[in-house]
Amino acid sequence: MDYNIITGKIIGAAINVHKELGPGMLENTYRHCLAYELETMGLKVRCEVPVPIVYKEVKLDCGYRIDILVEDAVVVELITVDAFNPVFEAQVLTYMRFANKHLGLLINFRTSVLKNGIKRYIF
Numbered sequence: 688m689d690y691n692i693i694t695g696k697i698i699g700a701a702i703n704v705h706k707e708l709g710p711g712m713l714e715n716t717y718r719h720c721l722a723y724e725l726e727t728m729g730l731k732v733r734c735e736v737p738v739p740i741v742y743k744e745v746k747l748d749c750g751y752r753i754d755i756l757v758e759d760a761v762v763v764e765l766i767t768v769d770a771f772n773p774v775f776e777a778q779v780l781t782y783m784r785f786a787n788k789h790l791g792l793l794i795n796f797r798t799s800v801l802k803n804g805i806k807r808y809i810f
Contacts (some may be wrong), residue, residue, distance in 0.1 A: 690790050693730070693761050698805060700724035701794050705801040714767045717796045718754050721765070731758050738785050753782050762791035769797060771806070783810040 704720045718734060725732045736753040739746050755763040764779045771793075779791045788810070795804035 688758055688760075690760065693758050694790065694792060694807065696728055696730060697721075697725065697757055697761060697763060697792060698802075700728065701796075701805070702801050705796055708796075710767075710797045710799060712767070712796065714754075714765050714796070717765050717767070717794075721763070722755055725755070725757060732756070733759075736786070738782050740785055751782065751785075753786060756786070756788075760788060760790065762786060762788050764791065764793050766793065766795045767797040768795060771795060776806070776808070779808055780810060783808065 701721055703724055704717060708716065708720065722732045722734050733756045734754065736756045737748065738751040738753055740749050740751065753762050754765045757763060762779060762783050764782065766775055775793055779793050783789065783791045791808040791810070793806045793808065798804035
């Protein structure tokens with residue numbers, strides 16, 4: 688499936704979740720609801736996907752997890768914060784690099800209009 692189609696479906700589903708729940712919930716709630724929406728669209732969804740960190744030849748399990756991985760291609764990180772911070776961008780890019788994925792979305796559900804809380808990253 689085309690990356691643009693996948694990300695379009697993810698963004699559409701996130702907007703539906705945001706319209707239904709509003710901006711005041713915890714990240715975990717949005718993750719479960721977004722995963723449900725994406726699965727009902729027929730997309731392959733995995734939540735809390737472990738991201739091992741490789742340092743030289745050592746593979747470390749440091750507890751890093753991708754919030755949602757869609758179609759084994761798109762990293763989706765969810766946040767519920769008042770404003771974007773560069774550390775969230777770094778987190779998404781790091782997960783993409785170590786998971787060997789080329790596309791990521793950072794979605795902040797704590798916004799009045801969700802489209803203002805979405806950032807797309809290409810690695």
